[in-house]
Amino acid sequence: MSVFLQPGFWVFVLALAGIYGIFSLGLQIQYGVGGVMNFGHVGMMAISGYTIAVLVIKYQWSFWWAAFIGVALAALLGALLGLTTLRLSGDYFAIASIAFAEITRYWILNSDSVTGGTQGTLAIPSESGFSSYTTEPDVILTWIQDRLYPLIGDEASRDLAMVLVVWPFLFLFIWISSRLQQTSWARVLRATREDDDVPRSLGKNVFRFRLQTLIIGSVFGGIAGIFWALQFMLLAPEDFLRIVTFYGWMILILAGATRVKGLIFASIFFGFLYGATRFLDFWPLSLLSSPERAYLRVFLIGLVIVLLMLKRPQGFFGKREEMVLE
Amino acid sequence: MKKLIARTESISKNSSNEHILEVKDISVSFGGVQPVRGVSFGLTENSFTSIIGPNGAGKTSLFNLISGINKVDAGEIIFRGEALQDIHIHKIAQKGLVRTFQGAKVIRRLTVAENLMMAVQGNPGDNLRGFLNPRARSSFESKSREEAMRRLEQVGLTKFADEFAGILSGGQRKLLDLSRALMTKPSLLLLDEPFAGVNPTLVEKLLNVLEELRKDQEMTFLLIEHDLETVMRISDRVIVMAEGKIIADGLPNSIYESEVVIDAYLGSRRRGAK
Amino acid sequence: MTDLIQYLFNGLVAGSIFAIAAVGISLVYSVLRLVNFAAGDFLTLGAFITYYFSVTLELNFVLSILISMLAGMGISWFLELVLWRKLRRNKAGTLALFLVATGVALMLRPVIQYLFGTQVRKFNVDILKTYDFFGARIAHTQLIVLIFATASIITIALFMAKARIGKDMRAYANNPSLAAVSGINVDRVVVATWLISGALGSLAGVFQGLVQGQFNNAMGESLLLSFFAAVVLGTIGDAYGALLGGLLLGLFMELSQLGIFFGGVPSNYKPVVAFAALVLVLLFKPEGIFGYRARKV
Numbered sequence: 001m002s003v004f005l006q007p008g009f010w011v012f013v014l015a016l017a018g019i020y021g022i023f024s025l026g027l028q029i030q031y032g033v034g035g036v037m038n039f040g041h042v043g044m045m046a047i048s049g050y051t052i053a054v055l056v057i058k059y060q061w062s063f064w065w066a067a068f069i070g071v072a073l074a075a076l077l078g079a080l081l082g083l084t085t086l087r088l089s090g091d092y093f094a095i096a097s098i099a100f101a102e103i104t105r106y107w108i109l110n111s112d113s114v115t116g117g118t119q120g121t122l123a124i125p126s127e128s129g130f131s132s133y134t135t136e137p138d139v140i141l142t143w144i145q146d147r148l149y150p151l152i153g154d155e156a157s158r159d160l161a162m163v164l165v166v167w168p169f170l171f172l173f174i175w176i177s178s179r180l181q182q183t184s185w186a187r188v189l190r191a192t193r194e195d196d197d198v199p200r201s202l203g204k205n206v207f208r209f210r211l212q213t214l215i216i217g218s219v220f221g222g223i224a225g226i227f228w229a230l231q232f233m234l235l236a237p238e239d240f241l242r243i244v245t246f247y248g249w250m251i252l253i254l255a256g257a258t259r260v261k262g263l264i265f266a267s268i269f270f271g272f273l274y275g276a277t278r279f280l281d282f283w284p285l286s287l288l289s290s291p292e293r294a295y296l297r298v299f300l301i302g303l304v305i306v307l308l309m310l311k312r313p314q315g316f317f318g319k320r321e322e323m324v325l326e
Numbered sequence: 327m328k329k330l331i332a333r334t335e336s337i338s339k340n341s342s343n344e345h346i347l348e349v350k351d352i353s354v355s356f357g358g359v360q361p362v363r364g365v366s367f368g369l370t371e372n373s374f375t376s377i378i379g380p381n382g383a384g385k386t387s388l389f390n391l392i393s394g395i396n397k398v399d400a401g402e403i404i405f406r407g408e409a410l411q412d413i414h415i416h417k418i419a420q421k422g423l424v425r426t427f428q429g430a431k432v433i434r435r436l437t438v439a440e441n442l443m444m445a446v447q448g449n450p451g452d453n454l455r456g457f458l459n460p461r462a463r464s465s466f467e468s469k470s471r472e473e474a475m476r477r478l479e480q481v482g483l484t485k486f487a488d489e490f491a492g493i494l495s496g497g498q499r500k501l502l503d504l505s506r507a508l509m510t511k512p513s514l515l516l517l518d519e520p521f522a523g524v525n526p527t528l529v530e531k532l533l534n535v536l537e538e539l540r541k542d543q544e545m546t547f548l549l550i551e552h553d554l555e556t557v558m559r560i561s562d563r564v565i566v567m568a569e570g571k572i573i574a575d576g577l578p579n580s581i582y583e584s585e586v587v588i589d590a591y592l593g594s595r596r597r598g599a600k
Numbered sequence: 601m602t603d604l605i606q607y608l609f610n611g612l613v614a615g616s617i618f619a620i621a622a623v624g625i626s627l628v629y630s631v632l633r634l635v636n637f638a639a640g641d642f643l644t645l646g647a648f649i650t651y652y653f654s655v656t657l658e659l660n661f662v663l664s665i666l667i668s669m670l671a672g673m674g675i676s677w678f679l680e681l682v683l684w685r686k687l688r689r690n691k692a693g694t695l696a697l698f699l700v701a702t703g704v705a706l707m708l709r710p711v712i713q714y715l716f717g718t719q720v721r722k723f724n725v726d727i728l729k730t731y732d733f734f735g736a737r738i739a740h741t742q743l744i745v746l747i748f749a750t751a752s753i754i755t756i757a758l759f760m761a762k763a764r765i766g767k768d769m770r771a772y773a774n775n776p777s778l779a780a781v782s783g784i785n786v787d788r789v790v791v792a793t794w795l796i797s798g799a800l801g802s803l804a805g806v807f808q809g810l811v812q813g814q815f816n817n818a819m820g821e822s823l824l825l826s827f828f829a830a831v832v833l834g835t836i837g838d839a840y841g842a843l844l845g846g847l848l849l850g851l852f853m854e855l856s857q858l859g860i861f862f863g864g865v866p867s868n869y870k871p872v873v874a875f876a877a878l879v880l881v882l883l884f885k886p887e888g889i890f891g892y893r894a895r896k897v
Contacts, residue, residue: 100875106872110868185453190436191441198427203419246706299706302708309703
């Protein structure tokens with residue numbers, strides 16, 4: 001039980017929840033508003049995270065510019081994905097989006113001279129031989145830690161500083177997204193979830209609306225990538241497997257696809273599930289080795305998805321009609 | 327079979343450049359079936375034309391071609407001097423050519439009022455740039471809402487304004503579909519059986535609404551309708567279709583009397599009705 | 601020339617395995633409108649069960665394959681009873697089906713890992729034995745796989761064309777409501793579809809394990825998108841198309857390494873060739889190379 005009682009565990013859970021909350025918010029705008037089933041969302045996080053690492057380590061860019069370019073590239077990848085395959089019907093697009101994310105990952109995996117290949121960002125060739133990309137933002141995180149130290153002592157961890165940075169952003173983005181969902185723009189998108197011909201016959205360019213929602217969602221994916229890169233301080237191709245997209249989907253359907261507030265609780269639940277299968281050490285978890293626990297996490301996430309879809313397809317905060325009436 | 331094209335003076339007098347819509351020899355086929363074969367006609371501005379014909383005559387397919395939902399294999403569709411056949415559906419609608427649907431497609435998970443508000447043209451909130459100008463957005467929204475409520479009152483759906491459209495009955499959906507098309511302020515409105523399943527008093531009321539629109543806003547109508555009484559009352563021209571072709575075209579009375587038409591379609595129906 | 605023969609042969613072998621896996625996915629899609637994300641893990645499961653019976657328990661290899669096919673069928677049937685049937689009754693949408701299939705994959709993977717471990721395994725066959733064929737090196741295992749896979753493909757094609765249940769499946773896929781009123785037992789068709797898909801999954805898994813020589817628990821998962829590419833290539837939902845699509849994709853992936861194509865695609869980019877083929881087909885001919893139905897919305 002000991003880990004449970006340590007504040008550090010919960011701080012880690014919250015940091016992770018904040019990052020994945022932003023990540024899922026992207027999916028929420030895409031699917032919850034626009035009905036676009038993007039199963040390659042992890043590609044956006046990968047591209048922005050890696051852009052930062054490569055630009056900072058290999059080309060000595062400033063972190064802030066690199067982060068900006070990272071998000072821009074995520075948006076560009078979203079646009080590219082949309083322009084090429086968004087005209088396809090739902091299930092075709094979903095498959096194509098996975099292929100996009102996998103192509104991105106394979107490229108990262110096999111471009112050793114740029115991305116460090118299988119060994120991750122630590123192996124990015126750098127003139128200075130210094131392979132960290134978080135030096136600049138760490139100044140801010142350390143500043144926060146220093147202010148907190150007199151108050152709470154050793155609990156003023158880097159994770160806590162991350163929580164204090166990420167969560168305001170999460171709330172800001174939730175606010176923006178809920179404003180966005182009250183616009184007539186979102187109303188047209190909600191209409192397209194049911195039928196394309198009606199909005200089209202009323203003069204709405206359905207493709208443009210879908211493309212926009214895909215790009216906005218990708219921007220959130222890219223921003224989540226920045227924070228992900230900051231939190232873990234090094235990146236490897238296996239951090240961006242297909243399953244990460246489904247972490248996001250689990251959060252989304254747990255929250256109810258159109259419920260912004262549910263997203264916060266669902267993210268924390270995910271953070272807990274992730275953290276618990278990583279750190280908790282009491283029986284029966286103590287019987288499992290750490291790779292086995294990683295598998296337990298995958299199993300539990302699969303189980304949550306299946307049970308939700310069977311018993312409460314609308315999620316814990318959603319209305320049943322939204323999921324069933326498809 | 328000899329075609330009897332009963333064109334009357336008043337219609338043939340109009341030269342094509344006065345036509346708001348000019349359909350020239352259009353055809354389409356899907357997997358071996360050819361629902362529309364070589365159809366041509368023109369619509370004068372501010373006119374009310376009805377298309378009648380047995381089931382499977384190609385009426386709805388014709389609407390799908392004109393409104394751009396399906397593209398023609400051959401032929402031309404000219405609306406206000408512009409060729410439509412290669413233009414996207416939404417652009418056609420933006421030009422003022424709007425349709426309703428035979429099955430009355432409503433967006434079930436939007437409220438009745440939202441269904442209507444979605445149809446208003448030129449909404450700054452439809453654009454992401456509008457997101458940055460909340461004042462323009464919200465004033466447009468409240469105007470749209472007012473207009474939507476007016477339309478709902480016209481068709482007696484006011485009390486459903488904030489309910490999901492999915493709860494409406496078939497007849498009510500027709501009314502919503504019609505009102506929604508009117509919200510776009512079209513210059514040419516294609517109506518695909520808008521009155522089927524709507525109670526007669528309301529039909530009467532709607533016909534009056536359409537008549538008024540025609541006078542006040544110079545709208546042109548093209549109607550698919552099975553009920554001949556309605557057709558005879560409101561139309562100033564009737565086109566008869568059978569097997570994908572136009573078999574007669576003229577004033578309502580001349581159509582009613584035409585033997586070819588009686589043979590092909592009206593006869594059985596009139597006999598059946600009496 | 602030797603290269604060409606080598607890649608052609610490799611492509612045929614890979615393609616025949618793709619064909620078997622793809623036809624299962626395609627059948628499930630055509631009958632159930634379900635993109636089976638768990639298909640890859642069924643391959644892995646089939647290979648591991650065969651491994652368990654033939655290597656650990658030292659049973660006859662062919663018998664072990666049959667047992668693993670039965671296991672694949674059993675699990676698919678079980679999932680139909682506890683999951684898919686309920687979702688159909690609930691009128692679950694595209695997303696729900698997608699996510700449940702993924703959820704099943706996510707649950708299956710740890711179970712396989714827990715039961716069989718993460719170690720690299722190999723079957724009890726001589727993977728080093730090769731034959732010389734006009735200068736090309738052809739592995740003994742490749743030859744076995746090619747022969748048995750070809751036999752399986754012919755059996756599947758005949759089954760779909762001749763067997764009563766195969767015809768029912770195609771009828772149901774073409775028009776579910778018509779098939780239901782014309783007296784086809786829908787539940788029977790659906791169960792048959794799952795049984796076939798389960799059996800083919802295991803079979804493809806064993807073949808893939810043989811050709812690779814050794815395999816671990818990530819084998820099927822990493823191939824999943826290539827299978828989808830084969831399915832889409834051959835018109836999604838068309839069983840014969842999937843067979844051809846699989847063969848073509850296998851050939852295409854191997855031949856892309858030849859120097860005449862962009863100087864030869866490096867072999868670690870082979871999966872990317874499949875993904876790119878998938879995206880390109882979706883882009884330019886979403887109805888598949890043999891299809892005629894317009895799939896664009």
